[in-house]
Amino acid sequence: MDQIARDVRQHRSVDDMDDRMSLISCTETLTTQIFTDSPNYDKYRDGDIDSWTDLLWPQPKLISIKHHSTRNFEFPKDGKLKVYFDDCSSANPRQVMQIIELSKPLLTCVGVDIEYRGHRLADHETSALEGKVTCGVFEDGRPSGSYTLTIDAVRGVEVVGSDYAGIRHAFATFVQIVRLHKYAQQKMAGHSGQQLPNGVPNVPSTPNGNASGDHSFLNGSGVSKQLPDIGPDGTIKELTIRDQPDRSFRAVYQDFSGCRILNPDTVLKLATRLSSCKANYLFINFEVRTTDRYQLPYTNRELFHMMQVCQELFITFVPSIDTQSNYLEGDQARVIIDQFLDDFPLCKVVHFGPNLASLLISDRKLLTSIQRRVPRIFLSTHVDEKNSSLLSTLPPFITLCVEGTWPFDVEKFVSPRVSIVIKFSTGDDGYLCAAPESVAKKALLAAKLSDRQTVLGSMVCDLSTGCEAMPPSLSYMSMLASVGVAYNSATDMKKYAFLLPVVAAHHMLLDGDMVSLFEQVQTLGKVEHQLTKYAYGYWKPNSSSSPNANADISSASETTLFGISANKKMPISVFVEMILNPENMNMERLTPVVFKKARIELKRTSSALDAASKLLPYNYDLALVLEEIRLVTELMVLVSRLGQYMCVYGTHPIDRKKSFEEGLPYSPGRVGVINLPAPIRTDLANTMLRVRGQFQHVWLSRSIPSTLQNALKMFDNLFRALLPHDLQEMGKQLL
Structure with missing residues (x-):
């Protein structure tokens, strides 16, 4: 009996064998579905990075680090960055202070405070004062939002923007750098048992205190693996970042046409996070039913507050409206539009959905009357041969919003004189969660189509279609991917397809130890899509669906x-x-x-x-x-x-x-x-x-x-x- 008992214990049960099985086959991964050169990206599959600069988002155009410099920029011992204003700059110091205050909460939670000192002194360049930050606006011919960020061991930090938006972008990047280095210092102190200066705890116990970072506590890996090139003292190597946006239009579209209508606090928190990632347009779409009385879900006070906050964040708030049907008379549409514009008297931009857009495209008199109240108008529409003549003759104050598809045939039907914005959805229609490969494909396509001269930029849309009851946090990675490639079209999305969970944890949750949350979101998408493939007989990935990024489109x-x-x-x-x-x-x-x-x-x-x-x-x-x-x-x-x-x-x-x-x-x-x-x-x-x-x-x-x-x-x-x-x-x- 003892021998039988030992044999039974040694035999592996059927349940144990099933527990080792996985629905996600090793041949059905993100790598084989969209990459032909997958060996070059295998090292990123576990969230590993080449340098801590990989975690900056969007990726700056130029990062020059002095790796062989003998001195690094040290954080001040009193924990305060001293902000000075360049006396040669044309910027208003008060407005620069308002911009810096937007980033202050992200610094104070990692033990860094800000102190304003006024204009710089004569010996500013050679002064031994710790934590110097010099700000200035100089129009040097670069596009709006351009900036140069220099971190020097002696001269301190120099922030130069081409305009106020450039100052905002520069400080957003600087805050990311500070949080990454503070996070690395915190993790290393936690592993070694040392006490951090300025009273910053060495365990993740404070709100957002983890700054940014990794999931080392979950997988046992060290911070040296997750954040390379950062020393144990947390000092910043001397570097220069020169950056500018590729596209002037980087939009996020929130659709409140269904039962999902986010409360104002959620909308503003989302706008704040996206502003730090350099998005500059926020569309809020409402639907009006012609059979009901016109009424928006927000009060005028809430709408004005959202517009005001977005303006401070350098985000253009764009109200959007559509009806549930395109069977609408011109007079009825005029009444609805006038009521809608009355709720947004200060807006200079407006967007109309497909149903109202089809009416406005054919009724130029009504379109012109709207333009007298709102200088710039966005119209979402479908482009084909039937409406090509009307779309090609649209007035110059109109911008078309069209779906991003391949092949992109819009240019065959619409005159090059018309400006275009490419739209992408955050999820997959008819699914609870987006598959990781679909997020990467849309970002790759957005970067590819942004090369067209008529394309102003891209818009990522969180639509109220399908299961709109799904929470907005499932869309964070899609939003970041779209905004990132709109800002820098050279971003290697094949690489960041694997790093999106890490990036989202850094910049949406502000807590690097929560990377596993977005990794599980990717797993949910994989399970759902894989099971659907089984149900419809798609047993293997289509070999022709793998792109060859190094070859021209043939x-x-x-x-x-x-x-x-x-x-x-x-x-x-x-x-x-x-x-x-x-x-x-x-x-x-x-x-x-x-x-x-x-x-x-x-x-x-x-x-x-x-x-x-x-x-x-x-x-x-x-x-x-x-x-x-x-x-x-x-x-x-x-x-x-x-x-x-x-x-x-x-x-x-x-x-x-x-x-x-x-x-x-x-x-x-x-x-x-x-x-x-x-x-x-x-x-x-x-x-x-x-x-x-x-x-x-x-x-x-x-x-x-x-x-x-x-x-x-x-x-x-x-x-x-x-x-x-x-x-x-x-x-x-x-x-």
Whole structure:
């Protein structure tokens, strides 16, 4: 018996073997899907970087570091940077102070304060004073937003901008440099057990105190691996950064046409983060139903406050409006537009959605009357042969917003005299989460199309289509990628496709130890897309979808670029279909094993989120992002369980009479919740009820409370479908 017991203990169980299996095949990774030269980028797969400068975002055009310099820039012992104003500059010191104050909160949380000293002294260049920062605006012919940042051991920090926007961009870059070095110093002190100066803690226990950085606490790697070229003392090597934006238009578009309407605080926090990453346009879109009374979800006071804050952040606030239908008379459209413009009397820019745009393009008289109130107008429209003549004759104050697709045929139909903005969505239509490869492909395509002379820039759109109940934190990486390539089109997105989680943790969460949160977002996207490929028979990646960035576009690649095919309709996600239509599913190609593998990956994600929660500082914003990602994970686990049960019980005959009583449709060859036993349906419904409660908390933390009822419909419909017929009355009391 003892021998038998030993044999049993040594034998590997079936469950243990399954736990080692993964839905994400090693041949279905981001590398093979969009890169042909993947060996050159393998070293970035784990988030490793070549230099700490890789973590600056957007990437500056020129970084010159004096690696052999014997002296470095040291932070002042009193923890205060002394700001001086160049007396030769044309800048108003008060306005420069207002710009610097925007970055001050990001410095104070890492133990660095700012002190204003006035104009520089005669011996300023040779003075031994620590922490000197000299600011000035000099128009040297470079575009708006250009700057030069010099860090010298003796002369201190010199910030020179071509205008006030350049000062803003320079200080945003300088703050990133300071936070990275403070983070490295903090980590090294934590590993060695030393005490940091200025009372900065050596453990991640303060809000945003981690500055920027890595996930070394999660994977055991040291800071020397994650932040190379930074010494243990945290001093900054002498360097010069010379930078300017490639495109004057770097926009983020928030669509509030559905039930998701973010509250003003969330909008302004997002604008603040994006301003630090050098975005300069924020579109807020509203939808007006012609059958209802005109009313915006924000008060005039809230709208004015958002416009004022965006102006201070050097972001152009662009109100946008559209109707639910294009069947609209000119007089009715004029009334709606006039009411909308009355709510934004100080705006100089406005955007109209596709339905109103189609009317304005044909009614030039109405378009001209709007221009008398708003000098610049953006129109979102579809371009084809039918409207090419109208679009080519648009007045010069119009800018067209068109979808970024390949091949890009807009120039065939629209005259070069018309300015164009390229639009990209943050997610994938019909999916809960964007796949990492789709984020990289869109960024690569945006950089490619930005070379066109008619293209002013790009716009990344967080649309209210599909499952709009998904939290906004899932879109952070897409926003950063789009803004980054719009600012610097030479950014190597093949490299940053792997580093986006690290960059997002640095600049959106301001906490490098939370990198694992965005890594799990990528995992969710991989699981969802991979399972959908299984469902639709896409077993292997299309070899023709891998781009060759070193070769010119030839006739063989006219229809495919960076894996984006012309007129290719992507199937809807299995997860989304099961959430919206659990009564009638086609499970022909899916098996219980596939769903179990998906659950294994999702459980690993849950474990990683639990590990990250133990490192979470006392910070509400970080906790909210963690709960948002956990919510999506648990929802996908629930759907995976539902799919697994459908595959198991789908072959069993069902009671047609019971199906008729419950009102659930029956189709031969289709599977639905009617196939499941009552105890399993009850268990799934209880889990759905818990997920619904989590969703309520997350939704009310981000969005306007009045939108909760419509947002819950998706969860309520799934709950009712899961609940057995005899428990429906009780279910009504629970909702």
